[in-house]
Amino acid sequence: MYKDFFGLKANPFNVNPDPRYLFLTRHTEEALACLTYGIQSRKGFVLLTGEVGTGKTTLLNKLMEWLRVQQVATAFIFNSQMNVPQFLEYMMADFGIPCDSKSKSQILLKLYNWLLDRYRAGETAVLIVDEAQNLSDEVLEEIRLMTNLETFTEKLLQIVVVGQPELEQKLKQPNLRQLRQRLTLRAKTHPLTLEETRAYVAQRLRIAGSNGQQIFDPEALALIHRYSAGIPRVVNLICEHCLVSAFVDHEKVIRSSVVEAVARDFDLGETSISNKAATAQPTVLTTPSGEKLDLVAALKTLVTLADRLRESEQEAAKERKL
Numbered sequence: 108m109y110k111d112f113f114g115l116k117a118n119p120f121n122v123n124p125d126p127r128y129l130f131l132t133r134h135t136e137e138a139l140a141c142l143t144y145g146i147q148s149r150k151g152f153v154l155l156t157g158e159v160g161t162g163k164t165t166l167l168n169k170l171m172e173w174l175r176v177q178q179v180a181t182a183f184i185f186n187s188q189m190n191v192p193q194f195l196e197y198m199m200a201d202f203g204i205p206c207d208s209k210s211k212s213q214i215l216l217k218l219y220n221w222l223l224d225r226y227r228a229g230e231t232a233v234l235i236v237d238e239a240q241n242l243s244d245e246v247l248e249e250i251r252l253m254t255n256l257e258t259f260t261e262k263l264l265q266i267v268v269v270g271q272p273e274l275e276q277k278l279k280q281p282n283l284r285q286l287r288q289r290l291t292l293r294a295k296t297h298p299l300t301l302e303e304t305r306a307y308v309a310q311r312l313r314i315a316g317s318n319g320q321q322i323f324d325p326e327a328l329a330l331i332h333r334y335s336a337g338i339p340r341v342v343n344l345i346c347e348h349c350l351v352s353a354f355v356d357h358e359k360v361i362r363s364s365v366v367e368a369v370a371r372d373f374d375l376g377e378t379s380i381s382n383k384a385a386t387a388q389p390t391v392l393t394t395p396s397g398e399k400l401d402l403v404a405a406l407k408t409l410v411t412l413a414d415r416l417r418e419s420e421q422e423a424a425k426e427r428k429l
Contacts, residue, residue, distance in 0.1 A: 108351075108354065109350045109351060109353075109354035110315075112354050112359075113317070113322055113350065113354070113359075114316070114317060114318055114320065115312070115315045115316045115317055116315060116316030117314075117315040117316060118315065118347075119311040119312050119314065119315035119317070119346070120311060120342075120343040120344075120346045120347040120350070121343070121347075122340060122343050122344070124162075124164040124165040124167075124168050125165070125168070126165060126168040126169040126172050127314060128165065128310075128311055128314055129162070129165050129166065129168075129169045130162070130299075130303075130306070130307045130310055130311075130339070132297070132299065132303050134295065134296065134297045135162065135166065135296065137294065138155060138166060138294035138295060138296055139166060139169065139170065139294075141153065141155075141292050141293075141294035142155065142166075142170050142267060142292075142294060143170070143173065144292070145265065145267070145291065145292045146174075146179070146231065146233055146265045146267070147231075149231070149261045149262050149265060150262070150265070150291040150292055151254050151257070151262030151264075151265060151266065151289065151291055152254050152262075152266050152268070152289045152290055152291055153265075153266070153267050153268070153290075153291065153292045153293075153294065154268050154269075154274075154275075154278075154290050154292070154293045154294070155167075155267060155268070155269045155270075155293075155294045155295070155296070156269070156270055156271065156272055156274055156275050156293075156294075156295055156296075157271070157272075157295055157296030157297070158271065158272060158296070158298065158338065159271060159338075159340070160338040160339060160340030160341055161296040161297060161298060161338060161339060161340075162296050162339050162340075163237075163269055163296050164237065165339075166296065167183075167235060167237065167267075167269060170235075170267075171183065171235070174233060178230075179230070179231050179232070179233055180202055180203075180225065180230065180231070180232045180233070181201075181232075181233045181234075181235065182197075182198045182201035182202045182232075182233070182234050182235070183201060183235045183237070184197055184198060184201070184234070184235065184236045184237065185237045185238065186238075187236070187237070187238040187239060187240075187241035187242045187246075188241060189246065190243070190245070190246070191211075191245050191246055191249050192209070192211070194246050194249060195211065195214050195215075195249070196209075196214075198218075198234060199214060199217070199218065202218075202221070202232065204217055204218060204221050205217075218253075218256070218264075219256055219263070222256055222263035222264055223263065225263075226258065226261070226263050231265060232263070232264055232265065233264075233265045233266075233267065234253070234264055234265070234266045234267070235266075235267045235269065236250065236266070236267070236268050236269065237269045237270075238269070238270060238271075239268045239269055239270035239274050240270035240271045240273040240274035240277060241270075244280075244282060244283065247277075247283060247286055248283075248286070250266060250268065250286065251283075251285055251286040251289060253266065254266065254289045278290075298336055298337030298338055299332070299337035299338075299339060299342070300337060301329065301332045301337075303337070304328065304331065304332040304335070304337055304342060305325075305328050305332075307339065307342060308323060308328060308331070308342065308346060311343075311346075321360055322350075322359075322360065322361060323346070323349070323360075323361045324360055324361065324362050324363070326362065326363040327349070327361050327362055327363050327365065327366045329363075330363050330366040330367065330370070331345050331346065331349075331366055334366065334370045334375040335375075341375070344373070345366065345369055345370065345373075345375070348369045348372070348373075349361045349365050349366055349369050352365050352368065352369060353365055
């Protein structure tokens, strides 16, 4: 209802994990580069963790968008409240592997042969498991066993496990040490700094059609960062309700008083980003031989190639129609 009032074409602060709105901070670039590198290099098992609302699902959607462009077979498991048979059944269905048998041995045999065929054809298969902090130890053990699907030189199934910080604590349990030892790459999402929060809000407004006219004044943005603690989901919540409130009051520029009122309505106490989050150092990843990897540069190259491939496919589709 406020879009016309602020000159917008879309709702800029939807909480849906739309990959178009992915905001690439240094940490986000590193996390996405880590995931794409792990998959392309057949590292086998990659972990992504982050606090609630820091953009893990949006990051995953961007990753899956890239995987679709690359025509990589993907199974995405988002319901972590499953037992082992349900987990295996869902995975097989999402991969599109027909299997009439309910026998675990037959399911795994079907999966192994399917993965082997894809490997011989030079193709990759990726299993993505979201909200993994809620998985039972039995399902986590099953995931560990699937990391054993391999040739002499490479893993046949690439597994990306995603969860909240509790997942890292869970993996420290003695009974899960074998799974923890199989982790080859780790990535994290982080809260936004003040400058990143400002840029985040500006980017979402621009994507939603803003012409660059000021909507949030600097003091309002500083308060949004403080009340949200830099959590993107909470930033969206505050900004959305600020736009609604300003629209009702016919105010073209959102000032700190509007943010204060919204924060009171949602019982948001004034918090600030911890020094650790605000000054977190970039993750450095190395190969077993000690070679340093410029994953951000690799990511940018991969994204460029994916965009070019998408453009080529669109042009080919237009030519076929003609």
